Amino acid sequence: MDGCIFCKIVDKQIPSRIVYEDDSILAFHDIDPKAPVHVLVIPKQHITSINEVTQENSQVIAHIFATMPKIAQQLGIKDSGYRVVVNCGKDAGQAVNHLHYHVLGGRSLTWPPG
Ligand code: AMP
Numbered sequence: 287m288d289g290c291i292f293c294k295i296v297d298k299q300i301p302s303r304i305v306y307e308d309d310s311i312l313a314f315h316d317i318d319p320k321a322p323v324h325v326l327v328i329p330k331q332h333i334t335s336i337n338e339v340t341q342e343n344s345q346v347i348a349h350i351f352a353t354m355p356k357i358a359q360q361l362g363i364k365d366s367g368y369r370v371v372v373n374c375g376k377d378a379g380q381a382v383n384h385l386h387y388h389v390l391g392g393r394s395l396t397w398p399p400g
């Protein structure tokens with residue numbers, strides 16, 4: 287997707303601190319972390335938001351969740367706990383229009399989010 291910053295990260299046109307990569311997904315450290323551990327997990331294919339998830343492309347979503355425990359283990363937060371957040375659209379403050387899962391941990395997180 288032209289101009290998409292996360293597609294550029296997938297293509298390695300923009301550097302990132304990658305923590306996990308396979309054929310269909312990528313996980314990398316957020317550039318502006320909101321917790322001691324703040325990683326973004328994205329599908330390599332461009333999906334704009336949750337609103338664009340369909341039966342046809344949803345296999346990668348299952349794969350992201352199936353891989354999340356391995357990523358959390360690698361980051362040292364699997365047992366202490368972590369939060370997975372997806373912002374969708376304007377009211378949620380979605381800033382990057384390429385579907386991404388925030389994985390936050392390494393401290394006690396407050397609830398509810400703002
Ligand atoms: P959201 O507000 O849910 O769209 O989240 C976008 C996230 O992407 C924010 O937490 C940003 O800090 C993060 N971000 C933006 N650009 C980069 C980048 N080049 N590398 C890593 N994280 C980024």
Ligand code: ZN
Nearest residue numbers: 290293332384
């Ligand atoms: Zn993209």
